[in-house]
Amino acid sequence: MTPRTVVHVIPTLNVGGAEKQLALLLxxxxxxxxxxxxxxxTRGGPLLEELSRHQVPxxxxxxxxxxxxxxxxxxxxxxxxxxxxxxxTWMFTANTWGRLAALLARVPALVASERCVDEWKGALHRGxxxxxxxxxxxxxxxxxxxxxxxxxxxxxxAERIRVVHNGLAEDEMEKLRxxxxxxxxxxxxxxxxxxxxxxxGDVSRIDAKNDLISxxxxxxxxxxxxxxxxxxLAGAPVLEVEHRYARRLKREIARRGLDGRVRLLGMxxxxxxxxxxxxxxxxxxATEGFPNSLMxxxxxxxxxxxxxxxxxxxxxxxxxxxxxxxxxxxxxxxKRASHLLADAALRRSVGQEGLRRVRERFSVRRMVEATEQIxxxxxxxxxxx
Numbered sequence: 001m002t003p004r005t006v007v008h009v010i011p012t013l014n015v016g017g018a019e020k021q022l023a024l025l026l027x028x029x030x031x032x033x034x035x036x037x038x039x040x041x042t043r044g045g046p047l048l049e050e051l052s053r054h055q056v057p058x059x060x061x062x063x064x065x066x067x068x069x070x071x072x073x074x075x076x077x078x079x080x081x082x083x084x085x086x087x088x089t090w091m092f093t094a095n096t097w098g099r100l101a102a103l104l105a106r107v108p109a110l111v112a113s114e115r116c117v118d119e120w121k122g123a124l125h126r127g128x129x130x131x132x133x134x135x136x137x138x139x140x141x142x143x144x145x146x147x148x149x150x151x152x153x154x155x156x157x158a159e160r161i162r163v164v165h166n167g168l169a170e171d172e173m174e175k176l177r178x179x180x181x182x183x184x185x186x187x188x189x190x191x192x193x194x195x196x197x198x199x200x201g202d203v204s205r206i207d208a209k210n211d212l213i214s215x216x217x218x219x220x221x222x223x224x225x226x227x228x229x230x231x232x233l234a235g236a237p238v239l240e241v242e243h244r245y246a247r248r249l250k251r252e253i254a255r256r257g258l259d260g261r262v263r264l265l266g267m268x269x270x271x272x273x274x275x276x277x278x279x280x281x282x283x284x285x286a287t288e289g290f291p292n293s294l295m296x297x298x299x300x301x302x303x304x305x306x307x308x309x310x311x312x313x314x315x316x317x318x319x320x321x322x323x324x325x326x327x328x329x330x331x332x333x334x335k336r337a338s339h340l341l342a343d344a345a346l347r348r349s350v351g352q353e354g355l356r357r358v359r360e361r362f363s364v365r366r367m368v369e370a371t372e373q374i375x376x377x378x379x380x381x382x383x384x385x
Contacts (some may be wrong), residue, residue, distance in 0.1 A: 007087045037057050042062065044060050063097075087102040108384055113142070117289065133156045138374050140163075142165060143163065167365070168358060169363075199278050209285065213252055219231040235265075288312055304350075307325055
């Protein structure tokens with residue numbers, strides 16, 4: 001059988017949660033059944049090289065300004081030339097422009113991925129989502145929390161929604177595996193962390209939705225209880241608004257007297273050299289879909305304390321594979337984290353449960369197979385089976 005062509009439309013190929021899941025999906029998808037192409041509506045990014053290594057063609061259309069209506073026409077023209085069997089769009093911007101272009105090009109089947117509980121959306125955004133959903137075969141949510149948001153807040157029929165949790169590849173799990181004491185010591189030396197330190201960390205894009213101001217506030221409380229504590233943050237801003245937030249974050253670190261305690265590592269593509277060095281993973285996000293960084297920390301056997309944002313409670317079993325607190329509740333987050341830091345045996349137990357849970361429930365193979373099944377469903381409905 002000739003593989004069906006599936007075009008994936010996404011804003012960029014920066015190193016973010018959705019982009020990483022797209023790269024994993026296309027690395028593992030059955031090429032005898034599906035021929036993938038990727039279109040970036042804004043620009044490429046670091047993951048373009050990875051897609052190229054796996055022979056996935058990438059086209060950058062480019063958007064001229066925030067409201068570039070010509071993008072719909074230019075993307076639609078490209079789609080008419082490629083004649084895909086299915087278009088799969090990712091995240092709000094691409095879901096909007098990409099679906100409009102696919103409808104203009106009369107693409108037979110349409111799938112859209114929502115990756116977060118986007119409570120920022122106003123009436124106009126939600127109305128546009130509802131309108132486009134009437135012409136979309138399936139909405140793919142990466143957590144039940146996102147699926148519930150689509151059904152309740154955007155009034156999208158439940159029968160059009162499918163939940164496909166994010167996955168982590170076997171080779172990534174192997175790279176992130178827990179380390180021996182000697183290996184941990186070596187990783188910490190490379191990060192310039194002094195011997196005997198207690199190390200708390202996070203992997204987050206520097207963005208207001210990740211509420212890193214609260215993260216710093218929790219770290220301040222932990223330093224008062226654990227005087228040898230060092231905190232590391234791997235992540236970077238991308239957009240100008242995020243660069244402004246990064247400057248605010250640095251001022252907050254200085255204001256709280258934490259310059260010597262908090263290390264900003266910038267963007268790291270080698271998390272296997274960071275996460276296994278941690279005693280605790282602290283994640284204070286205000287909004288989520290299904291956080292990749294938590295899965296990665298759990299794969300390293302690192303215990304997690306996180307907010308109950310989005311699909312995080314679907315990943316972490318409270319008190320077993322991690323601890324949860326309400327969004328913005330700095331005191332509870334600090335208490336949960338301090339409790340773990342004071343008990344090495346408990347940290348080991350929680351870390352081992354987290355590792356087991358990710359390996360058993362959130363493999364990339366499950367994610368890929370569930371996505372392939374959705375493609376088969378919608379292609380059959382469109383007469384392209």
